Amino acid sequence: MTGSPVLTIRGLTVDYGTGTGAVRALRDIDLTLHRGEVLGLAGESGSGKSTLAYAVTRLLSPPGVITGGEVHYHPPGARDAAPVDLLALSPRRLRAFRWQELSIVFQGAMNSLNPVHTVHSQLTDVLKAHRPGMKAAERTARAEELLSLVGISTDRLTAFPHQLSGGMRQRVMIAMALALEPEIVIMDEPTTALDVVMQRQILRQLVRLREELGFSVVFITHDISLLIEFSDRIAIMYGGRIVEEADAAEIYRDPRHPYSDGLLHSFPALHGPRRELTGIPGSPPHLSAMPAGCAFHPRCGKAFAPCAERVPVPAAPDGEPARSVACWLHHPVPADSV
Numbered sequence: 001m002t003g004s005p006v007l008t009i010r011g012l013t014v015d016y017g018t019g020t021g022a023v024r025a026l027r028d029i030d031l032t033l034h035r036g037e038v039l040g041l042a043g044e045s046g047s048g049k050s051t052l053a054y055a056v057t058r059l060l061s062p063p064g065v066i067t068g069g070e071v072h073y074h075p076p077g078a079r080d081a082a083p084v085d086l087l088a089l090s091p092r093r094l095r096a097f098r099w100q101e102l103s104i105v106f107q108g109a110m111n112s113l114n115p116v117h118t119v120h121s122q123l124t125d126v127l128k129a130h131r132p133g134m135k136a137a138e139r140t141a142r143a144e145e146l147l148s149l150v151g152i153s154t155d156r157l158t159a160f161p162h163q164l165s166g167g168m169r170q171r172v173m174i175a176m177a178l179a180l181e182p183e184i185v186i187m188d189e190p191t192t193a194l195d196v197v198m199q200r201q202i203l204r205q206l207v208r209l210r211e212e213l214g215f216s217v218v219f220i221t222h223d224i225s226l227l228i229e230f231s232d233r234i235a236i237m238y239g240g241r242i243v244e245e246a247d248a249a250e251i252y253r254d255p256r257h258p259y260s261d262g263l264l265h266s267f268p269a270l271h272g273p274r275r276e277l278t279g280i281p282g283s284p285p286h287l288s289a290m291p292a293g294c295a296f297h298p299r300c301g302k303a304f305a306p307c308a309e310r311v312p313v314p315a316a317p318d319g320e321p322a323r324s325v326a327c328w329l330h331h332p333v334p335a336d337s338v
C-alpha cells in the first residue's frame, strides 16, 4: 500500500547538548511515510527511534536540539496543497496540529492515563479542547464510538483506569489518539509492557482501523518480528542512522544489511519458517564513542576494509529501486578509499 507522501523527513539531524559536550543522536535521516501506510521503525534500544519520534512531532525537549534537516507534512486533498513545514510551526499552530493531524502514543502510554478521571472524562477532554462547538451529548456519543472502535464495551466509559486491564488501558490510549481522526498516528513502543498475545491483538486491531479510517502509522518497536507481521514497510535504525528500508516482506525474505539480518535472528517469529535465534554479538555503541566508518562494523561478521573508514550512505542496490541500504557490501566502494 503506497499512496502519496504524507510525511517527508529529509536530512534530519539531532544533537543532545551543545558545544563540545554535544553528542549526535540522529544523523541525516531521510524517511517518507505514505498515505495509508504502516511504517515500522526497528532497532535496538538507544538507536534513536524515540528521538526521531520526538523530533518529528516537535516534542523534543532540552538538551535535545534539531541541528539540521526538514520535516514536511502533506495535507490530504488537493494535490498541490502546500506542504506544512513542521520545524517552522508556531507553538499555537503546533498545538492544533498535534491530535488533529498527527497524534502520538508514547512508550508506557498505558500508564499515562489520569488515575482519578474516568475513561469518559479523558476521552471527552480531548474533544472539549479541540472541538469547542461540540455539545456534551455529542462528545459522549463520540467517546462511545471511539471505545467501540478499539473493541471495548461502551459500559467501560464510567470506569477508572485501575479498573481496566493493561491491554484495555492501551486501547483507550489508542482511542484517544484517534479521537480527532488524525492523518498520522505515531506509536512509540506502545505495547512493550503487554504480553505477546495482547500486543498482537492490539496491533491487529490497529491495522484494521487503519483500513477503515485511512490514517498512516509509524510503529516503533525493538521487536522486528511484530513489524514483519503488521507493517507495509520497515526502516531499521542503528547508531542514529537508517541502515536499511524496504517492504516488510522483502526485509524478511532477504535482509541486506547484516544488522537487519541480526535483528531478524534476535526475535522469534510467530509465522513462517523458524530462524535460529543467534542474536547480535556485542552491544550498541555509545553516542560519545561512535565508531568511525559504518557504526555497526565492530559487531559485523561481514565487515571488510572500507567499513571501518567510510560511512556508507543509504542507496538503492542495483535493480531494486524500492529498497535502500547503507552498507558497503551492496555498493561500489569509491576507488580512493583503501
Ligand code: ADP
Residues within 6 Å of the ligand: 016, 025, 043, 044, 045, 046, 047, 048, 049, 050, 051, 052, 062, 063, 064, 286, 287
Ligand atoms: P531508542 O528509542 O531507539 O531506544 P532514543 O532515541 O531514546 O533511542 O535514544 C537515542 C540515543 O540518545 C541514546 O544513546 C540515548 O542515550 C541518547 N539520549 C536520549 N535522550 C537523551 C537525553 N535527554 N540526553 C542525552 N542523551 C539522550
Ligand code: MG
Residues within 6 Å of the ligand: 049, 050, 051, 107, 188, 189
Ligand atoms: Mg525509545
